[in-house]
Amino acid sequence: MTGKLFSETIMKNLNIVSFAGDGIGPEISAATLQVIEAANQALGLGLAVTHGDVGFAALERHGHTIPETTMEQARNADGIILGPCDTYGYPVPPDQGGANPSSKLRLSLDLYANMRPSRTIPGVPSLVPQMDLVIARENTEGFYADRNMFMGSGEFMPTPDVALAVRKITAASSKRITVAACEEAMKRRKHLTIVSKANVLKLSDGLFLREARAVAAQYPDLAVDEVLVDAMASLLVRTPEVYDVIVTTNMFGDILSNQASELAGGLGLAGSLNAGDTHAMAQASHGSAPDIASKDLANPSSVMFSTSMLLVWLAERHQRPALKRAAGLIDQAIFDTLANPKTRTADLGGKLGTRAFGNAVCARFSTLANDPRDC
Ligand code: ATP
Numbered sequence: 001m002t003g004k005l006f007s008e009t010i011m012k013n014l015n016i017v018s019f020a021g022d023g024i025g026p027e028i029s030a031a032t033l034q035v036i037e038a039a040n041q042a043l044g045l046g047l048a049v050t051h052g053d054v055g056f057a058a059l060e061r062h063g064h065t066i067p068e069t070t071m072e073q074a075r076n077a078d079g080i081i082l083g084p085c086d087t088y089g090y091p092v093p094p095d096q097g098g099a100n101p102s103s104k105l106r107l108s109l110d111l112y113a114n115m116r117p118s119r120t121i122p123g124v125p126s127l128v129p130q131m132d133l134v135i136a137r138e139n140t141e142g143f144y145a146d147r148n149m150f151m152g153s154g155e156f157m158p159t160p161d162v163a164l165a166v167r168k169i170t171a172a173s174s175k176r177i178t179v180a181a182c183e184e185a186m187k188r189r190k191h192l193t194i195v196s197k198a199n200v201l202k203l204s205d206g207l208f209l210r211e212a213r214a215v216a217a218q219y220p221d222l223a224v225d226e227v228l229v230d231a232m233a234s235l236l237v238r239t240p241e242v243y244d245v246i247v248t249t250n251m252f253g254d255i256l257s258n259q260a261s262e263l264a265g266g267l268g269l270a271g272s273l274n275a276g277d278t279h280a281m282a283q284a285s286h287g288s289a290p291d292i293a294s295k296d297l298a299n300p301s302s303v304m305f306s307t308s309m310l311l312v313w314l315a316e317r318h319q320r321p322a323l324k325r326a327a328g329l330i331d332q333a334i335f336d337t338l339a340n341p342k343t344r345t346a347d348l349g350g351k352l353g354t355r356a357f358g359n360a361v362c363a364r365f366s367t368l369a370n371d372p373r374d375c
Contacts, residue, residue, distance in 0.1 A: 013048040014314060017077040019070065019101065022055040023288025024298035024354075025083025031300035031358030032081065032307050035333070038362045039326040042369045045311075046320075050077075054101040055085045065090050066101040074105055078318075079310045080281040081303065084288040094146070103146045105281060106139050111274035112173060113180035114139040114253065115309065116285055118260035118270065123339030124348065126265045131240035134188070135260060136181035137253025139274055141168040144250055169204040169249065174211035180275070181247035182219045191244035192216055194226045195252055208249055229256070236260055257285055268298065268347040269338075271305025273313060280313045282306035296353035299345040301334050304361065333365035 020029040033049060040047045052073040059065050065085070074080050082102060090098030105111065114137040120126045140147060145154035148168035155165045185192045194212045198205040209226070216224045227235065229252045236259055248256065261270035270285035284302035292298055308327040315323035337343045343360045344350025352360065
């Protein structure tokens with residue numbers, strides 16, 4: 001390969017598609033994209049951001065909350081940023097146009113690893129003194145009726161007064177989420193906690209545990225322990241500082257991660273990445289918060305942190321260290337902005353609106369990016 005061709009290859013633009021979603025989605029997505037654009041300009045990241053429709057905007061324009069045009073954009077993108085979706089308000093049944101965009105994207109793109117960090121931030125009020133952990137949540141099966149069947153739903157009612165739900169656990173999915181968790185733990189404090197309810201769900205969680213143990217055994221440098229999910233809920237409150245990476249099945253991970261993020265400072269800080277082998281999607285852990293939508297009140301940190309996780313994923317996938325540096329600077333800019341009580345949003349007792357908070361993070365980012373000592 002000639003030098004010219006080589007440099008063109010490595011400088012190829014990466015296409016990031018943003019789906020703003022419902023409720024507070026458009027506001028927190030706009031504030032996040034402002035920070036991404038600042039990083040793109042300052043560090044020459046080669047990111048090209050495009051937009052697409054999901055949720056009510058897509059329903060109005062295309063008759064479906066996740067139309068094929070949106071799926072096409074997602075499949076072709078190098079990275080996706082999904083805003084929260086107000087799925088409660090969508091038409092039922094879903095085949096009348098109201099499918100859940102989040103689960104459709106997770107399933108179609110096989111985004112099996114939902115990585116959900118929760119960490120206390122110096123200077124920011126939290127319910128526990130110290131926490132810095134990641135919950136690796138299996139994303140494609142479990143109790144989730146909209147994704148655990150090839151055809152039909154995992155929930156059904158044999159009579160008007162009896163409702164049944166199927167929980168699907170497979171060896172393959174248990175294995176790959178544990179690989180993702182072990183890899184993450186190897187980059188961190190090298191401690192893996194396997195969470196299940198295998199004492200009661202002996203077959204399904206027994207299978208998850210069998211696979212998780214087998215994978216973890218391949219990582220001799222990891223300290224591995226096992227905790228039952230009910231005990232884990234207590235231990236997250238009592239000794240959260242002990243935990244590093246927690247791997248668990250879909251619903252347990254969903255619940256524990258909301259608990260962890262609330263303990264660490266609040267849902268407005270809760271970022272996450274849905275990652276597969278070929279695609280990744282940044283997505284806040286919280287919902288669309290319709291109660292504060294269109295009021296310039298929402299905290300966009302959750303999507304900003306999620307997007308920074310996406311940049312790290314892209315940096316590793318495309319060997320572009322500048323993206324990793326950008327992610328570090330964005331995280332630090334958010335930490336610094338949150339640490340000052342005068343530049344916090346209302347959920348953290350501050351007075352800044354979503355837009356003003358985005359401006360403050362951008363300003364801090366510029367300062368950090370121009371600091372020769374870096375951060
Ligand atoms: P959905 O029906 O989409 O799940 P929800 O309001 O039931 O929405 P969440 O959106 O997860 O559930 O949020 C619960 C509460 O947490 C909201 O009412 C809101 O007050 C608060 N909240 C969530 N996200 C944020 C945010 N980014 N900034 C500020 N407050 C938030």
